Amino acid sequence: MDSTSKSRVLGNLRQYYGSTIQSRADLRTSACCLTNISTQSHSASQLREALVRVHPHVQERFYGCGSPIPAVLEGLAVLDLGCGSGRDCYVLSQLVGPRGRVLGVDVSEEQIAVARSFLDWHAQQFGYANVEFKLGQMEDLAPLGIADASIDLVISNCVLNLSVDKDRVIQETFRVLKSGGQLYISDVFANRRIPQSLIQDPVLHGECLAGAWYREDFRRLLASVGCADVRMESQRPISIGDPDVEEKIGFATFMACTVYAFKLDLLEDRCEDYGQVARYRGTIPRHPHSFRLDENHEFPRGKWVPVCGNTADMLTATRFAPYFEVIGDKSTHHGLFSCTQSQELVRTAVEDTHIKDISLGSPDRGLEAFMDPAIHRGLFDKIMSIIDASSSGPSLKFLAGGTYDNSNHQTKGLFNEETFGPTLAVYVYPDAEWTSTLNGVDQARGGFAITDAVFAKD
Structure with a gap:
């Protein structure tokens, strides 16, 4: 400009x-x-x-x-x-x-x-x-x-x-x-x-x-x-x-x-695992029981919590240092660290409800299967064009399916319109929007028109 x-x-x-x-x-x-x-x-x-x-x-x-x-x-x-x-x-x-x-x-x-x-x-x-x-x-x-x-x-x-x-x-x-x-x-x-x-x-x-x-x-x-x-x-x-x-x-x-x-020179562009753990002392005023650093990091008082190298630096090289103990350094690297909230919450939900006979995601990839797109955009467009072409001719008749919805947000399309008959709508959300997505479901008239939420099995 x-x-x-x-x-x-x-x-x-x-x-x-x-x-x-x-x-x-x-x-x-x-x-x-x-x-x-x-x-x-x-x-x-x-x-x-x-x-x-x-x-x-x-x-x-x-x-x-x-x-x-x-x-x-x-x-x-x-x-x-x-x-x-x-x-x-x-x-x-x-x-x-x-x-x-x-x-x-x-x-x-x-x-x-x-x-x-x-x-x-x-x-x-x-x-x-x-x-x-x-x-x-x-x-x-x-x-x-x-x-x-x-x-x-x-x-x-x-x-x-x-x-x-x-x-x-x-x-x-x-x-x-x-x-x-x-x-x-x-x-x-x-x-x-x-x-x-x-x-x-x-x-x-x-x-x-x-x-x-x-x-x-x-x-x-x-x-x-x-x-x-x-x-x-x-x-x-x-x-x-x-x-x-x-x-x-x-x-x-x-x-x-x-x-x-x-503003820290120590931070890396990915969350890396160095085997570090952090414990909240419970001493921040008005936060006696736990402290929420951000959407993916909650620290109960007195509990050792695994953290990535970046989070460890944020807790030791900033104004938060007096309120946390951090054990470990960066001398030994163990690969990537998952700071995503939804993975841990789903695991906890399964454990708390004593459900032991289901697995989440692909059998060979575990829970990480849900962290990737369900379908590539290019492939979706290709399937969409095939459906459109097949629907326009008199020689073909769909016996089941044959429709699609191009909505890309939970406030549009099948997610907020009441329909009669069995309709399955799948919303694939970015991992960082786990909490806001659940809040949208919980709120009255929050944008979703659903009867039940379903865990998908293999």
Whole structure:
């Protein structure tokens, strides 16, 4: 994108969030107004308590798609990219305490004005002043006086997707992070690359859809700055809702995801097994019984848990080190380590129900059979064309089958439409979406129209 186009898009954003949108009620979709604080790695009750102490006007003018606020924050230096009206900054102010500091950066003069207008009010509420807001671009933090390796934690709530220079944002983020520091964001992700031309649409871009991250591009971008391991903390589907917006961009599926990455030189691009184990001491405030590091890593207090080399480094070379014991080093390598949650949960479910006479997956490959695609896309298209050709002629008649469904998400096609008669629909989900898929099944009117769920035998 040339400089003229970038300036036009930036101007559109300033207008959209400065004057077009005055409150969450003005937003056209739910993409950037999923603002309930419910992150799973921090104590939800503590976050709710902190939010109650934030001025109502600040909350009303705030837009976000999650809660990028991790645990163990006391005394940290925190940077909020795209802070908006400052809601998350004022929540963080309470969690880092008087020894910590919080800096919010935003490109919107109107939003920064709202945030600054309540500095004194919140300082009086909290008993100390540790928040600062700066007007500027997150793609260039040096003019704002943010030095190299000066920040412990960088957060962002549904804003990085709005940048037209995402490479520069990530480069700047890792420039200002200290070694062992953390990037922790909630943002909008898509299941494919969105055509760049749609960024010129003020509504699609302002609603955090046209600039949504393609997950693999996000992973590749972080790898380019030396961050080899990106973790998923939580995810949930986004419903567009607006018919006009749906018509323009409904070809993609969107998720609100909270993800994190550490600035550690030690990390590898795959989870490797060195025979290491970790034990949670149970000493993180408000986490007396267990600690959930991310979607695939839960540590009960006092229990030794096998971990990959990357997880071991995350627990020993970051602010979490005082709260964990890790045994083992990287002197002996045992191959790849499976950090995926669904494999372990299925094994546990089978063991807990005392089912001993079934096997999951191919007999010669075990459970790993479920981690690969059920059918190659090219082969599916070939079979689909054969069915179409056979259905169109008078000389052939299907006695059974002869149909297909090209749905690629659980909210479409056979998964959310009631049918009469026996229908078997198979949804093949990415392993990282195990938890969100189960949550979708459990929720009332959660998008699935099913009678039973079935374990497949060999």
